[in-house]
Each structure stands twice: as structure tokens, then as C-alpha cells.
Amino acid sequence: MAQPYSEDFRQAVIRAIELDGLKKIEASQLFNISRNTIDWWLQRKATTGTLAATAHQGGVQPTTKITDWQKFEVFVKEHGDKTQSEIAQLWDGDISQRTISRALQKIQYTRKKRPPVIANAMKSNERHF
Numbered sequence: 001m002a003q004p005y006s007e008d009f010r011q012a013v014i015r016a017i018e019l020d021g022l023k024k025i026e027a028s029q030l031f032n033i034s035r036n037t038i039d040w041w042l043q044r045k046a047t048t049g050t051l052a053a054t055a056h057q058g059g060v061q062p063t064t065k066i067t068d069w070q071k072f073e074v075f076v077k078e079h080g081d082k083t084q085s086e087i088a089q090l091w092d093g094d095i096s097q098r099t100i101s102r103a104l105q106k107i108q109y110t111r112k113k114r115p116p117v118i119a120n121a122m123k124s125n126e127r128h129f
Contacts, residue, residue, distance in 0.1 A: 005033070007051055007053070009031075011051055012031075013027055013031050013033065013038060013041065014038075014041060014042065014045065014051060016030070016031075017038070017042075024038050024039070065093060065094075065095050066091075066095070066099070066103050069106075069107065072103060072107065073107055073109075075087075075091065076104065080109075080111070084100045084101055084104070085097045085100075
């Protein structure tokens with residue numbers, strides 16, 4: 001994730017605009033930042049009185065509804081012939097088809113009929129018609 005500009009740098013940019021009479025576009029070119037960034041800083045200063053960067057709260061971490069992965073692997077082996085929606089209905093608790101899909105990816109379960117890497121027996125210069 002990108003780091004916010006330091007508060008000292010922010011103050012220098014705003015000082016150049018407010019005290020030195022620099023236009024926003026000139027300040028953006030001089031300090032090599034976006035004009036929108038300057039607008040955001042001026043707006044923040046007007047509303048909060050400070051130019052400090054806000055602390056990042058972080059995204060919401062999804063809670064996995066499947067906690068016993070060994071039990072899930074055994075369950076999938078028993079019900080591997082069913083669709084993901086049917087597996088979701090049979091699983092204990094309220095769980096969606098998409099959660100089943102992510103869980104199957106996590107345990108690297110696939111329904112492919114052949115392995116992903118198969119050597120081609122035919123040479124590239126041989127052709128059969």
C-alpha cells in the first residue's frame with residue numbers, strides 16, 4: 001500500500017499556496033503532485049483544521065465458515081459427485097455455494113478427469129491425417 005505524504009510536506013505545499021500566493025496548478029507542478037491532492041488537503045484543513053493523514057482502518061477480514069478442514073475434505077470425498085449448491089445444502093450450518101467454491105480451491109480439489117500436465121505423445125513434426 002502507498003504511504004501518505006508526510007505532514008511537513010503537506011504543510012509546505014499549503015504554505016506555498018496560502019502565504020506565497022502560488023496557484024494550485026503551479027504548486028502541483030513544482031511539488032510534483034496532483035492538483036486533486038492539493039484540493040483534498042485544503043478541504044481537510046478546512047473541515048478538521050489539520051493536514052495530518054487519517055489512519056487506515058483496514059478492510060474487513062472475511063470469516064470463514066469452514067473451520068475443520070479435515071472434516072471438510074472427508075465430506076467432499078463422500079459427496080464429490082454433487083454440485084456445489086448441493087454440497088452447500090448438505091453441509092452443517094448456513095453456507096453459500098460461493099463459500100464452497102472457495103473452500104474447494106483452498107483444499108485444491110478439482111473434478112478434472114485428467115491431470116493438468118500430460119505429456120503429448122505426438123511429436124510436433126509428425127502429423128496424422
